[in-house]
Amino acid sequence: MDIYCPICGHHNYGTRQTCAYCEANIYDSLIEVVATRTLTILHTNPLTTGPFEVDTPDTEQPLIMYLDHQEVPLAIERTQCYILGRYVDKDNPEVDIDLSHVGALEKGVSRRHLALDASVHPPLVTDLDSCNHSYINGEQLQPQRAYTLESGDELRLGYLTMRVYYK
Numbered sequence: 001m002d003i004y005c006p007i008c009g010h011h012n013y014g015t016r017q018t019c020a021y022c023e024a025n026i027y028d029s030l031i032e033v034v035a036t037r038t039l040t041i042l043h044t045n046p047l048t049t050g051p052f053e054v055d056t057p058d059t060e061q062p063l064i065m066y067l068d069h070q071e072v073p074l075a076i077e078r079t080q081c082y083i084l085g086r087y088v089d090k091d092n093p094e095v096d097i098d099l100s101h102v103g104a105l106e107k108g109v110s111r112r113h114l115a116l117d118a119s120v121h122p123p124l125v126t127d128l129d130s131c132n133h134s135y136i137n138g139e140q141l142q143p144q145r146a147y148t149l150e151s152g153d154e155l156r157l158g159y160l161t162m163r164v165y166y167k
Contacts, residue, residue, distance in 0.1 A: 004101040063118050064165040065155075067102045078118045078166075083128070084157065085113040099160060108132035108158025116149075123149045123166065132158035 003012050010021035018025055063076040074097070076082065086109055087098035094112050098104075110130040117124040127134040127141040134141045135156040141147055149155065151166045 006100055006105070009101070009103050009106075061167045063116075063123060066163045066165075067099065068107075068161055070102060076116070076118055078121075078123075080119050081115055081117040083112055083115055085109060085111045085128075099157070102160060104157075104160055107160040109160050110158075113157045114155075117146070122151075123164075125149050125155065130157065 003016075004010070005012060005019035005022060005024060007024040008019060008022040010019050012020055062078060065074040065076060067074065076097070080096075082096040083094065084097045084099060085095040086100050086104045087093055087095055088111055097116075099109050099113075108131065110128070110132070112128050113130040114134050115126040115128055117126075124146040125134065125136070125141070126146045127143045129143045135154075136147060136149065137154050138156075149164055151164065153164055155162050155164055
C-alpha cells in the first residue's frame with residue numbers, strides 16, 4: 001500500500017506507520033482536523049455571472065484535471081456534482097475529490113472548498129465560502145455563485161492550481 005504523508009506530502013511505500021521523510025505518525029496525522037491557513041492573495045478580478053444555458057454532457061468523455069504539474073491527471077465522470085477539498089475525517093468524509101496528496105493544506109485549500117457540477121455541459125463551479133477563494137484564469141469567484149468552466153481553463157483553489165479539459 002502506498003500513502004502520502006499528510007504533513008509533508010512525501011510518498012511512503014508499504015505499511016509504514018511513520019513518514020520516512022519527516023517521521024510524523026501518518027495515521028494519527030490523517031485524522032487530525034486542521035484549520036485552513038489564511039493566505040495573502042495579491043491580485044483578484046471578479047468574474048461576471050449570469051444565467052447559463054447548459055446541455056447534457058457526453059457522459060462517455062470524462063473531465064480531465066491536471067493538478068499542480070502532476071503527470072497523471074484525474075479523470076472525473078460526468079455524472080454528478082463533486083465537492084473538492086481536503087479529507088480530514090475518515091468516519092465523516094466531507095469531500096468527493098480529496099486534494100490532500102498534492103499539498104492542499106499548505107496551499108490554502110479548505111476542507112469543503114469548491115463544488116464542481118460535472119453533470120452539465122459546460123461544467124459549473126461554485127466556491128463554497130472557502131477561506132482562500134477560488135479563481136478561474138486568475139479571476140476570483142464570488143462565493144455561492146455558479147460559474148462556467150471552459151475546457152482548458154486554469155482553476156485555482158487558494159494556491160493549488162489545476163487545468164481542466166473536456167469535450
